[in-house]
Amino acid sequence: MTDWPQGVGRRVVLSCDSTMMEAARSAPFIRGPEWVLALQQTAAKGRRGRAWSMPEGNFAASLTMQPTGPVAEIALRSFAAATALREALIAVGCPDEALSLKWPNDVLYNGGKLAGILLESLGDGRGGVSHLIIGIGVNLAEAPDPGQVEPGALRPVALAQDVTPEALLDALAPAFAAREHSLATYGFGPTRTEWLSHAARLGEVITARLPNEEITGTFRDVDETGNLILDTAKGPRAISAADIYF
Numbered sequence: 001m002t003d004w005p006q007g008v009g010r011r012v013v014l015s016c017d018s019t020m021m022e023a024a025r026s027a028p029f030i031r032g033p034e035w036v037l038a039l040q041q042t043a044a045k046g047r048r049g050r051a052w053s054m055p056e057g058n059f060a061a062s063l064t065m066q067p068t069g070p071v072a073e074i075a076l077r078s079f080a081a082a083t084a085l086r087e088a089l090i091a092v093g094c095p096d097e098a099l100s101l102k103w104p105n106d107v108l109y110n111g112g113k114l115a116g117i118l119l120e121s122l123g124d125g126r127g128g129v130s131h132l133i134i135g136i137g138v139n140l141a142e143a144p145d146p147g148q149v150e151p152g153a154l155r156p157v158a159l160a161q162d163v164t165p166e167a168l169l170d171a172l173a174p175a176f177a178a179r180e181h182s183l184a185t186y187g188f189g190p191t192r193t194e195w196l197s198h199a200a201r202l203g204e205v206i207t208a209r210l211p212n213e214e215i216t217g218t219f220r221d222v223d224e225t226g227n228l229i230l231d232t233a234k235g236p237r238a239i240s241a242a243d244i245y246f
Helices: 019-029 071-091 165-186 189-196
Strands: 009-013 034-038 059-065 099-102 106-109 112-123 129-138 205-209 214-222 228-232 235-239 243-245
Touching (some): 019 112, 019 129, 034 165, 071 099, 071 106, 071 112, 071 165, 129 165, 189 214, 214 235
Parallel strands (some): 009 034
Antiparallel strands (some): 059 129, 099 106, 106 112, 112 129, 205 214, 205 243, 228 235
């Protein structure tokens, strides 16, 4: 752990309900950023409360931090996390060309879903955010049963290499610390550029599924606030949150 970022906590637990819930419970008592890694989760959730399966040997970790800057910029950490995770996977032996990034928060491996990222914020009681929790799940050893995936979603895949969760964490923590430093120093620009350089289906037709509509168009860009920009038959659309299908 010679490259572990200074001032960042590291905690490994054998089992918990979910690392995000564990992180939320410990948030009031930590003095700085902290990663918690669980070797087993019993009640993990993904986006929109969906169940997240965790076979033995897979990666489940959450980072708790106290973000600075405007509240509107907090969600940009999902791009920092995705880019850092991609870098960490390469560091532990995953081929660079096999990895791509799916808006807003997935990492793909040979076109299948390898990892998901989830952000949750804790309020400070004054309309702001006291803590941000970034939860990351990676199918290191085994992919979940495809039957658990909703129709039309990407198939889950596993890295299936000899990589332990602890080894991935030790690569991820410094990669994220560097991305966080870039955000704080230079803004979203460099992270946005890096993320777009590895974006899945950029320039291709995709579908964004919102609660009350589906929007199909050409994936043109991610703007300075993290919105997905689609060129549609009715003109450009900026989308802040949606499930993406292709």
